[in-house]
Amino acid sequence: MPRPSDAKKHFVDTAVTLFRRxxxxxxxxxxxIAVSGAPKGSFYHHxxxxxxxxxxxxxxxxGHRIARLIDQAFIDAPTFADGVHALADIIADWFEASDWRDGCPVTALVIGAIPDSTRLSAVVAEVLEDWAARTAGHAERLGVSDPRERAARFxxxxxxxxxxxxxxxxxxxxxxxxxxVL
Amino acid sequence: MPRPSDAKKHFVDTAVTLFRRxxxxxxxxxxxIAVSGAPKGSFYHHxxxxxxxxxxxxxxxxGHRIARLIDQAFIDAPTFADGVHALADIIADWFEASDWRDGCPVTALVIGAIPDSTRLSAVVAEVLEDWAARTAGHAERLGVSDPRERAARFxxxxxxxxxxxxxxxxxxxxxxxxxxVL
DNA sequence: CCCGTTTTATGGTGATCACCATAGAATGGA
DNA sequence: TCCATTCTATGGTGATCACCATAAAACGGG
Structure with missing residues (x-):
C-alpha cells in the first residue's frame, strides 16, 4: 500500500505502462486503479x-522520461549519427526487454484519443515538439547544418x-x- | 438498406473506416452495425x-486497397524515387481530405489488438509483408540494388x-x- | 488538542460493452 | 411447389465502462 501522497504518482505511472501496452x-x-495499488476512492479526487x-x-x-533518454544518448555522442544510433539502441533494448509490448506512449494516445480530446491532443503535440526541439539542439551543437529537419526525420x-x-x-x-537519418 | 448478400461487405467496409478513425x-x-446500415441480427451469422x-x-x-495504391504509384514511375513520392502524395492527399482523421488501418489494429489476438497479429504481419514484397518488386524492376531494404525503409x-x-x-x-528513402 | 484541509472508503449510477439463443423470413434449386 | 439453406429480427445475457455522492478517516498547522 503506497503512502497517501504517492497515490497520484502511482496512478500516472501505471497509466503510462498500461496505455503503452x-x-x-x-x-x-x-x-x-487495481494495478497501481493506490486507493480506489481517491481517483477522482486527484x-x-x-x-x-x-x-x-x-x-x-x-514525455519527460524519453526526453531524458534523448539527452542521455546525445550528450556523449561524438557525432549526431552516433547519438541517433545510441537512442535507437536504447529504445530497442527496452522494447525487446518488454517482449515487444511497451510501445511508444505517444502513439498509444494518438490512436484512440486524437482528435476527440482537444486538451490531450495539445499535450501530445507539446511532447513531440519538445523531443524534436531537444534533438535539434543536440544536432546543432554537433555541427549539423539543418538540425530541425534532421530531428524531424529522426x-x-x-x-x-x-x-x-x-x-x-x-x-x-x-x-x-x-x-x-543520415 | 443494403441488399441481403451485401451485408457482410457493409460491415467490413464500415469497420475499416471506423477503426482507422x-x-x-x-x-x-x-x-x-448502426453506421453500416446492415441488419443487426445478421452480424454473428457472418x-x-x-x-x-x-x-x-x-x-x-x-491491405488490398493500399496494395492497389502501391501498384498504382509505382507502375508509371520512371524511377523508384518517383514512385515513393507518388505514393506518399496519394496517401497525404487522402489523409488531408479526411481532415487528418483516417489513419493507417494497420496501425489502428496494431495498437490495441496486438499481441492479444494471435490470429489478428498474423493477418497484420501478412498485410505488411505483402506491401513490402510488392514494393520491393517494383524497386527491383526499377533497378534498385537493395530492393528489400529500400522497401522496408520506405x-x-x-x-x-x-x-x-x-x-x-x-x-x-x-x-x-x-x-x-533515397 | 482542535480544526480545517486533504485524502480515502463505500457503494453505487446508467450506459455501453461483446455476445448469443431462439425463431421467423427470404431465397433459390429441384 | 416444396424444401434446405441462408439470412435477419428480437430481446435479451452478464460484464465492464467511466463516473460520482456521501461520509469517514488521516493529516498538519495553530
Missing part, C-alpha cells in the same frame, strides 16, 4: 477530469520503427531507422 | 468469430509520417518521409 481505449480505469486528465499527466510523464523513422518492430518482433526496424 | 478498441460493435474476425477481414480489405518512414501528420495536421511528414 494496450492503448488508451484498451485499458479501463478499474484496471489502472483527477477531477477523469481518464482524460490522467492521460494528460501520463503523456507528460512519459522521429518519423523512430515512430515508424517502433510500430513495425511490434509486428515483426525484431529490432531490425530500429537499425534501419537509425541508418535512414 | 478511432482505433480498434475505440469503436463498439453497436456503432459499426462473423461467428465476433469483433476479432471482423477486424481480420477489415485488415485484409484495407514503410518505416511512411508509418511514422502517417502518425506524426495526425498530430501536426500537416503533410510535411510525408514529404520528409519520401525524401528519406
Amino acid at each position: 494496450k492503448g488508451y481505449n484498451g485499458v479501463g480505469l478499474n484496471e489502472i 483527477f477531477p477530469g477523469g481518464k482524460e486528465e490522467l492521460a494528460e499527466e501520463a503523456a507528460r510523464l512519459a 522521429f518519423i523513422a523512430l515512430e515508424g520503427a517502433w510500430l513495425l518492430a511490434r509486428v515483426q518482433r525484431t529490432r531490425a526496424p530500429f537499425k534501419l531507422a537509425a541508418s535512414m | 478511432k482505433g480498434y478498441n475505440g469503436v463498439g460493435l453497436n456503432e459499426i 462473423f461467428p468469430g465476433g469483433k476479432e474476425e471482423l477486424a481480420e477481414e477489415a485488415a485484409r480489405l484495407a 514503410f518505416i518512414a511512411l508509418e511514422g509520417a502517417w502518425l506524426l501528420a495526425r498530430v501536426q495536421r500537416t503533410r510535411a511528414p510525408f514529404k520528409l518521409a519520401a525524401s528519406m
Whole structure:
C-alpha cells in the first residue's frame, strides 16, 4: 500500500505502462486503479477530469522520461549519427526487454484519443515538439547544418520503427531507422 | 438498406473506416452495425468469430486497397524515387481530405489488438509483408540494388509520417518521409 | 488538542460493452 | 411447389465502462 501522497504518482505511472501496452481505449480505469495499488476512492479526487486528465499527466510523464533518454544518448555522442544510433539502441533494448509490448506512449494516445480530446491532443503535440526541439539542439551543437529537419526525420523513422518492430518482433526496424537519418 | 448478400461487405467496409478513425478498441460493435446500415441480427451469422474476425477481414480489405495504391504509384514511375513520392502524395492527399482523421488501418489494429489476438497479429504481419514484397518488386524492376531494404525503409518512414501528420495536421511528414528513402 | 484541509472508503449510477439463443423470413434449386 | 439453406429480427445475457455522492478517516498547522 503506497503512502497517501504517492497515490497520484502511482496512478500516472501505471497509466503510462498500461496505455503503452494496450492503448488508451484498451485499458479501463478499474484496471489502472487495481494495478497501481493506490486507493480506489481517491481517483477522482486527484483527477477531477477523469481518464482524460490522467492521460494528460501520463503523456507528460512519459514525455519527460524519453526526453531524458534523448539527452542521455546525445550528450556523449561524438557525432549526431552516433547519438541517433545510441537512442535507437536504447529504445530497442527496452522494447525487446518488454517482449515487444511497451510501445511508444505517444502513439498509444494518438490512436484512440486524437482528435476527440482537444486538451490531450495539445499535450501530445507539446511532447513531440519538445523531443524534436531537444534533438535539434543536440544536432546543432554537433555541427549539423539543418538540425530541425534532421530531428524531424529522426522521429518519423523512430515512430515508424517502433510500430513495425511490434509486428515483426525484431529490432531490425530500429537499425534501419537509425541508418535512414543520415 | 443494403441488399441481403451485401451485408457482410457493409460491415467490413464500415469497420475499416471506423477503426482507422478511432482505433480498434475505440469503436463498439453497436456503432459499426448502426453506421453500416446492415441488419443487426445478421452480424454473428457472418462473423461467428465476433469483433476479432471482423477486424481480420477489415485488415485484409484495407491491405488490398493500399496494395492497389502501391501498384498504382509505382507502375508509371520512371524511377523508384518517383514512385515513393507518388505514393506518399496519394496517401497525404487522402489523409488531408479526411481532415487528418483516417489513419493507417494497420496501425489502428496494431495498437490495441496486438499481441492479444494471435490470429489478428498474423493477418497484420501478412498485410505488411505483402506491401513490402510488392514494393520491393517494383524497386527491383526499377533497378534498385537493395530492393528489400529500400522497401522496408520506405514503410518505416511512411508509418511514422502517417502518425506524426495526425498530430501536426500537416503533410510535411510525408514529404520528409519520401525524401528519406533515397 | 482542535480544526480545517486533504485524502480515502463505500457503494453505487446508467450506459455501453461483446455476445448469443431462439425463431421467423427470404431465397433459390429441384 | 416444396424444401434446405441462408439470412435477419428480437430481446435479451452478464460484464465492464467511466463516473460520482456521501461520509469517514488521516493529516498538519495553530
